Amino acid sequence: MAGALIFCILLIIILTALLFTNILNCYNLPPLISTITDKLTSKNNVDSTEDSTLNKKNSADNQISPFEPWPHLRLPRTINPTRYNISLDINLVDFVFHGSVDILVEVHENTSWIILHATAIHIKNSSVEVVKKNFPHESIAISRLYSNGSNEMYAIQTVDMLIKNSCYIIKFRNFSGILGDELKGLYRSSYQSFDGSTKYLAVSQLQSTDARRVFPCFDEPDMKAVFAVAIRHHRNYTALSNMAVRRRTFDGEAVLVEFHDTPIMSTYLLAFLVADFVNKSIENSNGFKIQVWSRRDLEEQTSYALEFVNKTYEFFSDYFGCSEVVTKTDHVAVPDFSAGAMENWGLVFYRETSMLHDNNSSSIPNMYWVSLVMAHEISHSWFGNMVTMKWWDDLWLNEGFANTLMFLALDHFEKNWKVFDLQLVSYIHPVMTKDSLNTSHAVSTAIIHLDNITTSFDAISYDKGMALLRMLNGFLGAENFKNGLKNYIKKFKFSNANMSQLWSIFESSSEQKIEVGKIMNTWTLQMGFPVVIIKHIRNNLYLIDQKRFLMNAQDSYEVQSSPYQYKWIIPFMYKIEDDDAVHTVWINDSSLFKMKIPSNKWVLGNINSTGLYRVNYEINQWKLIIKQLYRNHKVFSVANRAGLINDAFNLARANMLPYEIVLNLSMYLYKEDDYVPWKAFFDSMEFIEDMLSTSNFYGKLKNLLRKLIIPKLPKNLDLMEDKDLLKINFDQLMLSQAIRSNIKHVIQWAKQKFEDWMYSNAKIPTHYTFEIYSVGVMKGDEKEWDFVWDKVRKTLIASDVEYLMNALAYSQQQWLLWRYASYSLNNSLIKVQDVRNLFKYFTATPLSRSISLEFLLTNWDEICLKFESDAFLLRDVICYTMTSINSEYHHQQLKELFTARPPPGVALKSFENALALIRSNINWMNLNQESIGRWFNTYSLETFVTQMTN
Numbered sequence: 001m002a003g004a005l006i007f008c009i010l011l012i013i014i015l016t017a018l019l020f021t022n023i024l025n026c027y028n029l030p031p032l033i034s035t036i037t038d039k040l041t042s043k044n045n046v047d048s049t050e051d052s053t054l055n056k057k058n059s060a061d062n063q064i065s066p067f068e069p070w071p072h073l074r075l076p077r078t079i080n081p082t083r084y085n086i087s088l089d090i091n092l093v094d095f096v097f098h099g100s101v102d103i104l105v106e107v108h109e110n111t112s113w114i115i116l117h118a119t120a121i122h123i124k125n126s127s128v129e130v131v132k133k134n135f136p137h138e139s140i141a142i143s144r145l146y147s148n149g150s151n152e153m154y155a156i157q158t159v160d161m162l163i164k165n166s167c168y169i170i171k172f173r174n175f176s177g178i179l180g181d182e183l184k185g186l187y188r189s190s191y192q193s194f195d196g197s198t199k200y201l202a203v204s205q206l207q208s209t210d211a212r213r214v215f216p217c218f219d220e221p222d223m224k225a226v227f228a229v230a231i232r233h234h235r236n237y238t239a240l241s242n243m244a245v246r247r248r249t250f251d252g253e254a255v256l257v258e259f260h261d262t263p264i265m266s267t268y269l270l271a272f273l274v275a276d277f278v279n280k281s282i283e284n285s286n287g288f289k290i291q292v293w294s295r296r297d298l299e300e301q302t303s304y305a306l307e308f309v310n311k312t313y314e315f316f317s318d319y320f321g322c323s324e325v326v327t328k329t330d331h332v333a334v335p336d337f338s339a340g341a342m343e344n345w346g347l348v349f350y351r352e353t354s355m356l357h358d359n360n361s362s363s364i365p366n367m368y369w370v371s372l373v374m375a376h377e378i379s380h381s382w383f384g385n386m387v388t389m390k391w392w393d394d395l396w397l398n399e400g401f402a403n404t405l406m407f408l409a410l411d412h413f414e415k416n417w418k419v420f421d422l423q424l425v426s427y428i429h430p431v432m433t434k435d436s437l438n439t440s441h442a443v444s445t446a447i448i449h450l451d452n453i454t455t456s457f458d459a460i461s462y463d464k465g466m467a468l469l470r471m472l473n474g475f476l477g478a479e480n481f482k483n484g485l486k487n488y489i490k491k492f493k494f495s496n497a498n499m500s501q502l503w504s505i506f507e508s509s510s511e512q513k514i515e516v517g518k519i520m521n522t523w524t525l526q527m528g529f530p531v532v533i534i535k536h537i538r539n540n541l542y543l544i545d546q547k548r549f550l551m552n553a554q555d556s557y558e559v560q561s562s563p564y565q566y567k568w569i570i571p572f573m574y575k576i577e578d579d580d581a582v583h584t585v586w587i588n589d590s591s592l593f594k595m596k597i598p599s600n601k602w603v604l605g606n607i608n609s610t611g612l613y614r615v616n617y618e619i620n621q622w623k624l625i626i627k628q629l630y631r632n633h634k635v636f637s638v639a640n641r642a643g644l645i646n647d648a649f650n651l652a653r654a655n656m657l658p659y660e661i662v663l664n665l666s667m668y669l670y671k672e673d674d675y676v677p678w679k680a681f682f683d684s685m686e687f688i689e690d691m692l693s694t695s696n697f698y699g700k701l702k703n704l705l706r707k708l709i710i711p712k713l714p715k716n717l718d719l720m721e722d723k724d725l726l727k728i729n730f731d732q733l734m735l736s737q738a739i740r741s742n743i744k745h746v747i748q749w750a751k752q753k754f755e756d757w758m759y760s761n762a763k764i765p766t767h768y769t770f771e772i773y774s775v776g777v778m779k780g781d782e783k784e785w786d787f788v789w790d791k792v793r794k795t796l797i798a799s800d801v802e803y804l805m806n807a808l809a810y811s812q813q814q815w816l817l818w819r820y821a822s823y824s825l826n827n828s829l830i831k832v833q834d835v836r837n838l839f840k841y842f843t844a845t846p847l848s849r850s851i852s853l854e855f856l857l858t859n860w861d862e863i864c865l866k867f868e869s870d871a872f873l874l875r876d877v878i879c880y881t882m883t884s885i886n887s888e889y890h891h892q893q894l895k896e897l898f899t900a901r902p903p904p905g906v907a908l909k910s911f912e913n914a915l916a917l918i919r920s921n922i923n924w925m926n927l928n929q930e931s932i933g934r935w936f937n938t939y940s941l942e943t944f945v946t947q948m949t950n
């Protein structure tokens with residue numbers, strides 16, 4: 001009985017397979033590109049045109065395939081693509097695209113399975129065909145097609161084996177997708193033209209795993225291939241892709257644009273654009289063509305980009321000893337873009353604010369910002385595009401290096417900017433805070449789920465990666481570092497490499513015999529970083545110890561959970577008072593060192609803050625350092641002064657140093673005129689101010705800050721305009737802190753400037769626009785708020801939009817803030833790409849923070865639903881809104897919300913983190929509020945300085 005049943009089932013399966021194969025073989029294949037009139041207007045329509053139940057998320061698994069053909073995260077390596085011929089027909093009226101792709105593959109092992117990626121596109125299964133390369137007219141019989149929604153794969157099972165060492169062509173002759181608003185895959189963006197009409201464009205963002213949303217492909221970074229792209233579109237637009245145009249064919253209203261073949265590259269670096277943009281261009285002596293593109297209204301703001309892009313390609317060609325290999329490069333300012341920018345090879349996309357610079361209205365800090373972003377993207381041509389990480393667990397190789405290289409380029413162009421000091425306070429100090437939480441992760445982290453790929457695009461990959469390279473550069477020396485990079489590019493050009501291959505190259509490129517891999521593995525394969533502790537034992541003998549630095553002293557962790565038990569191999573560099581020599585010792589574990597330090601001399605560790613570690617000294621040593629700062633602070637470099645401040649504040653927060661020492665040290669700032677130490681100070685003070693804003697000595701704290709700030713303000717605020725980046729940064733910082741501390745004459749000055757602008761259209765000083773806008777809104781009412789909002793809607797200066805939007809969160813009117821927060825739920829008022837920033841702006845004042853928290857609690861369900869598909873956005877919104885809370889009441893309220901209605905995906909983790917951080921804030925208050933209060937009740941700046949200088 002059972003045997004008969006099995007026989008019947010087998011017979012049905014065989015007949016079905018034969019019938020299906022037959023259908024495929026006889027199917028009259030559609031033309032290469034579907035016509036524009038083949039309209040699909042909604043997702044439902046796409047589904048209803050399915051020619052079978054295949055490719056529907058669940059039905060494919062449940063009804064067609066009795067098992068998962070490939071239940072793994074990574075694709076099998078039995079087949080490798082070598083070439084794609086992609087045709088896309090992009091329709092900006094109905095917002096759909098149709099396509100076809102031929103994929104040439106090599107078979108490495110006999111197999112009857114072709115497994116690749118495809119998701120969110122509708123594949124007409126009857127259009128799928130497999131042929132042998134040498135016999136293109138003979139189809140290989142297909143027995144089944146599978147689509148798996150959860151791992152975004154598509155599988156073809158052939159009746160006969162595909163034979164090892166043979167080449168085949170996999171043809172998808174008909175697939176289609178929607179040009180949606182999700183800012184990933186191929187999507188639509190829009191902008192308001194000067195005549196008030198809405199214009200649309202199609203743009204792509206394929207990193208990291210969204211090429212599969214545009215066409216079926218082997219969507220992993222090491223499955224590199226050559227791509228030949230053709231785009232058909234309406235002739236009113238221009239199409240761009242990675243390579244230059246090979247041929248244009250006009251056909252009525254449409255035009256078919258065929259592009260040259262790309263170099264061998266990864267899928268995530270492909271790019272497509274169909275837009276009515278304008279460009280400026282330049283061609284260098286080697287025939288390399290650079291074009292910068294924007295919407296017509298912003299054309300004037302692309303000149304700086306053109307000039308900068310040109311000189312940066314030259315710089316990196318020289319640095320790597322190897323020119324860019326694509327023959328042209330287009331850089332485009334896109335109105336809706338989720339990331340800051342994307343390095344697609346030969347077609348780089350930017351947010352408008354990351355590329356545009358108005359020579360008349362934009363500030364020098366804006367120029368610094370767009371230069372950094374552009375240098376980062378251009379460096380990827382070598383580091384990321386020519387040589388790519390093997391898999392996303394080494395994403396930091398791409399991003400940490402691009403972040404390092406952007407500073408190298410800027411340092412070359414503008415020595416006066418002292419960018420390595422800025423790197424420390426703007427990127428490294430903030431990421432050290434993140435990395436000192438128990439919730440951090442190693443820069444090189446195993447990817448075990450698709451979501452992990454996207455989560456790895458975080459500050460740890462970018463900024464900790466960069467901090468580690470700053471340290472590597474420090475102990476190898478700049479020349480060895482550069483040689484290592486050059487050799488790496490030379491060896492792995494057009495292929496992929498992993499971390500250990502990079503370390504081997506550095507080892508062989510350096511004259512010193514340094515075991516780079518052994519050292520660096522302790523930094524890249526475990527999370528966190530150490531604090532080096534120097535203890536006097538007797539006479540000249542010192543113990544140098546290390547310990548994992550954790551911000552929350554009460555956090556516990558399993559030492560065995562790390563492959564290196566949370567010990568690092570540390571290049572410890574130090575100096576002794578009255579001695580110019582810099583000494584380096586390698587610390588593996590606790591080590592006894594003989595250091596000749598006379599008892600009344602200071603020792604300073606981590607010279608120029610090149611190492612990713614903190615240093616803690618005995619109180620006596622801290623006092624000697626503080627004395628030196630009062631005597632002559634310039635004995636220590638700017639980076640060391642900033643490092644001392646940042647270390648001291650964080651060691652105190654971690655309960656490893658009394659706050660008294662930190663505050664004593666910080667008061668030396670009355671003598672400090674450099675931006676970088678001040679920036680380190682105010683960034684650290686922000687936490688203390690936030691925490692203590694309801695303490696009874698808060699007035700004294702603000703009073704002391706005012707006394708520090710006032711002498712640093714220019715005598716005449718109207719004469720602040722400057723051309724020097726660091727001086728402008730300094731004045732901006734002091735001005736914004738003066739406003740935060742309610743210094744009357746500054747508020748009055750800014751309010752007057754705002755009124756002159758609002759009522760008389762007077763020009764606002766270019767570098768201080770944000771400070772003036774924020775005071776105007778803060779001291780104003782609905783009329784001022786509406787005026788600024790109107791400017792947000794109308795201004796064409798990209799850099800100004802962010803300042804204006806940020807300033808709106810400074811209102812002190814609850815209802816205006818509430819109304820502003822509610823705009824986040826309306827895409828026609830706040831673009832999806834700006835929602836994250838909006839909640840960041842709300843961290844501006846105690847009132848805006850409390851409004852955004854109330855708003856989030858009140859609209860929790862709607863917010864979760866609206867951003868369900870972008871859990872990363874939700875993650876950041878939670879982070880901005882919750883992390884400075886320090887009351888039991890709110891902790892309880894949020895805990896209940898979390899238990900009853902947890903957020904989706906990665907946002908869940910960030911909610912857990914926020915609750916842990918609130919808990920630690922409450923602990924911090926219990927532990928420190930009193931002792932800090934005592935200091936403020938005992939000292940004033942005058943009494944303190946007199947005491948220190950006598």
Ligand SMILES: [Zn+2]
Binds near residue numbers: 376377380398399402
């Ligand atoms: Zn990057």
